[in-house]
Amino acid sequence: MTSAAPASPAATPWRLVLLLGALTAFAPMSIDMYLSSFPAIGQTLNAGPEQVQLTLATFFAGMAIGQFLYGPASDRLGRRAPILLGVVIYTIASLTCxxxxxxxxxxGxxxxxxxxxxxxxxxxxxVVRDxxxxxxxxxVLSLMTLIMGLAPVLAPQLGGLIFAVAGWRAVFGVMALFGLAIGLWVLLGLRESRSEETAAQARAENPLRAFGLLLRKKRLLGYGIAGALNGSVLFTYISTSPDLVMGTYGHSPLVFNIVFAANAVGIIGASQVNRLLLRRFKPDEVLTRASLASTALALVLTFFAWTGVGGEWTVLPLLFLALSTYGLMSGNTMAGALSVDPRRAGSISALMGGASFGAGAVAAWAAGLLHDGTPRPVAAVMFACLVGSGLAIFLLAVPRKPAAA
Structure with a gap:
């Protein structure tokens, strides 16, 4: 028997959702737009493929570290100022690129x-938790995934078009324009949402102490580990998919872009299925079932990747299904974590995001280290991440029902 969510959810604030979704699109825009420019960047800057690949790893590292700064700052100073500061830094750095x-x-x-x-x-x-x-x-996080998810669909196509017309430097110029546009939107359209209770809590404690207190919360630790390992599946795919599709399976860049976009559509679709499921089920109920499904799919994917049965015609469809479960899990792990201590929403968001990018960088590195020209390392790393995510959900995050007297 399930416990239904509220039968009549409030009207969706679409203007706010669009803005917040655009704010979460910085990472996919900055990653996916320039992937097809890798060879040209190497030729222009006289750099090897491994050096160009490092530009992706350093971006992941910056995303992981930066979140630990902005999260506590947003609790202490408010939501708008850290965003505007970050946008200015992003825009200047994009022009430098x-x-x-x-x-x-x-x-650098x-x-x-x-x-x-x-x-x-x-x-x-x-802001969402506020x-x-x-x-x-x-x-709302599922709706934001719909907006954010358009970036992996559109960014490779847009980046490829810009590259073909004006070269790879123009791709980073467009990123700078994106940052400028979002900054103006925030300046004119985002109201401050941090509560006085959150501000008082932030002023009363050192940010490091706040992180320490949060890490002692068992449920938050569970959601954090689950979210980080679930996100690692996506990062592993992003970092290995060009070599898998174009190298191992020998497809053209056009086919790669189609496969990449199809998987992004799968994640978007699953996030909207999640939104519909939440009308009947609690977030934790959806999360536990999605975790079981994702682990099972990853196990089947690993079997076919290691045996080679069916080749790409089994691996790529199973990869699509396994990745799609990200849309069912990411919003629910984040919502669960933010509900543990709403007064420290900024710090929790920083922990979740930083852990996700940190674990994602490690997972992508592991898949690269194990690279053998087959889909085996990708499948094995994904399976290991999803098993770990499931264990964190069932052992730490989801409250156990009390035993009957």
């Missing part, structure tokens, strides 16, 4: 670009 004379400058600029861009995502999640309860937070 566009003008980079060598690979070293590009690596990408790190700083991430330090700025992560402000949007971490503070946007805190305004909505647990169930509504999960619904």
């Amino acid at each position: 566009a003008l980079a004379p060598n690979i070293e400058v590009l690596l 600029a990408r790190f700083v670009q991430a330090l700025g861009g992560c402000a949007g995502a971490v503070v946007a999640r805190a 305004r909505f309860d647990h169930a509504e937070t999960a619904r």
Whole structure:
């Protein structure tokens, strides 16, 4: 028997959802737009493929570190100021990327670009928790995934078009324009939402103490580990998919873009299924069932990847299904974490986002280290991450029902 969510959810604040969704799109825009430019960047800057690949790793590192700065700052100073500061940093760093004379400058600029861009995502999640309860937070986060999910669909196509017309430097120029546009939107359209209770709590404690107290909360730890490992599946796919589709399976960049976009559509679709399921079920109920489904799919994917049965015709469809479950899990792990201690929503958002990018970087590195020209490492890393995510959900995050007397 399930416990239904409120039967009549409040009207969706679409203007706010669109803005917050755009704020969370900094990372996918900054990652996906330039993937097809890798060879040209290497040729222009006289850098090897492994050096160009590092520009992605440094971006992940900047996203992980920066969130630990903006989260506590948004609790202490308010939501708007950290976002605007981050947008300014992102825009300047994007222009620096566009003008980079060598690979070293590009690596440094990408790190700083991430330090700025992560402000949007971490503070946007805190804004959602400021305004909505647990169930509504999960619904709004699913809607934000719909907006954010358009970036992996559109960004590779847009980046490829810009690259073909004006070269890879222009791709980073467009990123700078994106940052400028979002900054103006925030300046004119986002009201302050941090409560006085949150402000008082933040002023009364050191940010490090806040993180320490939060990490002692068993449920938050469970949601955090689950969210980080679930996100690692996505990062592993992003970092390995060009080599898998174009290298292992020998497809053209056009086919790669189609496959990449199809998987993004799968995640978007699952996030909207999640929004509908939340009308009948609690977020934790959806989360536990999605976790079981994702682990089962990853197990089947691993079997076919290791045996080679069916080749790409089994691996790619199973990869699509396994990735799609991200849309069922990400919003619910985040909503669950934010509900543990709403007064520290910014710090919780920072922990969740930083852990996700940190774990994602490790998972992507592991998949690269195990690279053998087959889909086996990708499948194995994804399966291990989803098993760990499931254990965190069932052992730590989801409250156990008390035993009958």
